[in-house]
Amino acid sequence: MARKIAILGGTGAEGSGLAFRLAKAGEHVLIGSRESPRAHQTARVLRERIGGAAQIEGLDNASAAAACDIAVLTVPFSGAAALLKQLKSVWKPGTIVIDTTVPLAATVGGAATRLLGVWQGSAAEQTKELLPPGVSLAAAFQNLGAETLRGDAPVDCDVLVCGDDEKAKQVASELVGLIPGARALNGGKLENARIVESLTALLIGLNMRYKVHGAGIRFTGLPLK
Numbered sequence: 175m176a177r178k179i180a181i182l183g184g185t186g187a188e189g190s191g192l193a194f195r196l197a198k199a200g201e202h203v204l205i206g207s208r209e210s211p212r213a214h215q216t217a218r219v220l221r222e223r224i225g226g227a228a229q230i231e232g233l234d235n236a237s238a239a240a241a242c243d244i245a246v247l248t249v250p251f252s253g254a255a256a257l258l259k260q261l262k263s264v265w266k267p268g269t270i271v272i273d274t275t276v277p278l279a280a281t282v283g284g285a286a287t288r289l290l291g292v293w294q295g296s297a298a299e300q301t302k303e304l305l306p307p308g309v310s311l312a313a314a315f316q317n318l319g320a321e322t323l324r325g326d327a328p329v330d331c332d333v334l335v336c337g338d339d340e341k342a343k344q345v346a347s348e349l350v351g352l353i354p355g356a357r358a359l360n361g362g363k364l365e366n367a368r369i370v371e372s373l374t375a376l377l378i379g380l381n382m383r384y385k386v387h388g389a390g391i392r393f394t395g396l397p398l399k
């Protein structure tokens with residue numbers, strides 16, 4: 175049976191952009207929301223946009239998490255811990271979670287160009303603490319903006335994939351590879367998500383100063399295509 179990818183918070187900007195790209199690449203996507211009607215609506219809009227045999231369903235977050243093989247977490251940092259606590263008993267063993275969240279100060283009313291201090295070191299390390307044993311984690315996509323994802327054009331961005339579980343990193347890198355133009359790079363351990371998350375705040379500042387919406391990151395000098 176084809177794998178199912180849940181996008182928790184998939185009604186939002188980042189989640190719907192990722193859902194669009196992954197469903198367009200042929201993946202079976204479950205949009206998750208706190209309110210299933212909102213998820214249905216996003217799923218319907220994306221299905222109409224992609225057309226053909228696009229496989230996108232809308233569910234509440236818990237149903238999407240329970241039904242998926244891979245879950246991409248795309249809720250604001252301020253809501254992530256509560257959601258993960260709610261889902262702790264819901265996950266199937268073997269589920270892979272991919273965390274995109276960035277602890278921007280904007281999530282609690284501060285500046286979008288600043289990060290909050292997170293006791294664990296990063297949003298991803300906080301997420302790790304809130305997953306049960308048997309559910310593995312990689313952090314990715316924090317530097318790939320929603321505006322870039324929502325278009326049809328190939329993206330011009332490297333995506334750093336961090337984690338302590340090789341299988342989760344491999345799956346996250348595979349999803350990156352489904353987005354035309356995106357290149358997955360091995361970002362090392364999960365603790366490096368601290369660096370990656372902070373780059374997002376920098377990219378938001380670049381977007382503001384250069385009056386663009388899609389500043390991204392490319393690394394040079396690596397023996398990779």
Ligand SMILES: NC(=O)c1ccc[n+]([C@@H]2O[C@H](COP(=O)([O-])OP(=O)(O)OC[C@H]3O[C@@H](n4cnc5c(N)ncnc54)[C@H](OP(=O)(O)O)[C@@H]3O)[C@@H](O)[C@H]2O)c1
Pocket residue numbers: 182183184185186187188189206207208209212213247248249250251252253254257274275276277278315316317318319320321374
């Ligand atoms: N936007 C970007 O360009 C970008 C880029 C890289 C990473 N990210 C990360 O991706 C995540 C989502 O960003 P976004 O811009 O898409 O945010 P968003 O549109 O504000 O929120 C995404 C979705 O999360 C749900 N949500 C909102 N508050 C919540 C709460 N307190 N608890 C649980 N669910 C909640 C909402 O869905 P329902 O109301 O349907 O439940 C909303 O549609 C953030 O952590 C962000 O740091 C964003």
